[in-house]
Amino acid sequence: MAPPNRSHGQKSIRATLQPRDLMAETPVRARAWWARVVTLFPETFPGVLGHSLTGTALKEGLWALETVDLRQFGEGKHRKVDDTPAGGGAGLVLRPDVVGAALEAARGPGPMLYLSPRGRPFDQAMARDLAAGPGVTLLCGRFEGVDQRVLDHFDMQEVSLGDFVLTGGEIAAQALLDATVRLIPGVIGNMASTEEESFSDGLLEHPQYTRPAEWQGRTIPEVLTSGDHGRVAAWRRAEAEALTRARRPDLWERYRRQGD
Structure with missing residues (x-):
């Protein structure tokens, strides 16, 4: 009515x-x-x-x-x-x-x-x-x-x-x-950033770091400052897989099955 x-x-x-x-x-x-x-x-x-x-x-x-x-x-x-x-x-x-x-x-x-x-x-x-x-x-x-x-x-x-x-x-x-x-074209200026987020490829996102290079005695992992894009990509993938395996076994099993 x-x-x-x-x-x-x-x-x-x-x-x-x-x-x-x-x-x-x-x-x-x-x-x-x-x-x-x-x-x-x-x-x-x-x-x-x-x-x-x-x-x-x-x-x-x-x-x-x-x-x-x-x-x-x-x-x-x-x-x-x-x-x-x-x-x-x-x-x-x-x-x-x-x-x-x-x-x-x-x-x-x-x-x-x-x-x-x-x-x-x-x-x-x-x-x-x-x-x-x-x-x-x-x-x-x-x-x-x-x-x-x-x-x-x-x-x-x-x-x-x-x-x-x-x-x-x-x-x-x-x-x-x-x-x-946020996924509508034009909302986020760099849409490539959404491709590396958690769940975008079935994994949780890898750890992120920024300046300063050292804080409270903790430093940025050396690989991220190496300038070697291949090593960086491999490190990020390995970290994402390790985090997903430890924190979300349900996602990890789904991701693992996709690769079989």
């Missing part, structure tokens, strides 16, 4: 943020990557996404962020968005009619994802796939979750950041968007 005034149901970042914030006056480039976020707390966006590389790219219109305030679609005088679980139990569940109306207002090109601890683990491969598409629509859950019927109706994919539970999906949504937006 749509709210009485539909024009207030779908809020862009221009409407939900103060004039001093990013995108208040910034036009979106043609064919920009779009993120649409359904949330009870639109004021929490762009959050950290408004800073550093993602913030600059947002200001320049390389990507666009739109928030849809779930509360505006709520029922009755108090804009109620939840109800008790069918079958009993603690907590509250987001109503399908309320969430459904918000998703109809928010949906655009690209997949529709629900941030959920029971979802498919989010990884670098998914970030690359999302960045290569036109955009994404994200649903941030709260309370005990969302009525399953609305997830089935919109064929939403559930995505998890890990085996832990947050109070809501907003932090997870920002993390997913940060990992994805």
Whole structure:
């Protein structure tokens, strides 16, 4: 069910943020990557996404962020968005009619994802796939979750950041968007740097060093100052393999199988 005034149901970042914030006056480039976020707390966006590389790219219109305030679609005088679980139990569940109306207002090109601890683990491969598409629509859950019927109706994919539970999906949504937006062409000046990051080739990233050459009695490994690019590359690969083997045996087994 749509709210009485539909024009207030779908809020862009221009409407939900103060004039001093990013995108208040910034036009979106043609064919920009779009993120649409359904949330009870639109004021929490762009959050950290408004800073550093993602913030600059947002200001320049390389990507666009739109928030849809779930509360505006709520029922009755108090804009109620939840109800008790069918079958009993603690907590509250987001109503399908309320969430459904918000998703109809928010949906655009690209997949529709629900941030959920029971979802498919989010990884670098998914970030690359999302960045290569036109955009994404994200649903941030709260309370005990969302009525399953609305997830089935919109064929939403559930995505998890890990085996832990947050109070809501907003932090997870920002993390997913940060990992994805930085892979959009033009966001990072030197895209070659993303090719050597953790998970880019199935391994954790090798250790990094910079000046000064000595700090607290610790020195930069000699190979990194040798000027021998072949030795440097071999050292970095060996370090990445050793770290992955020690810290992420699951990744190491997957990587090892790829080489068989």
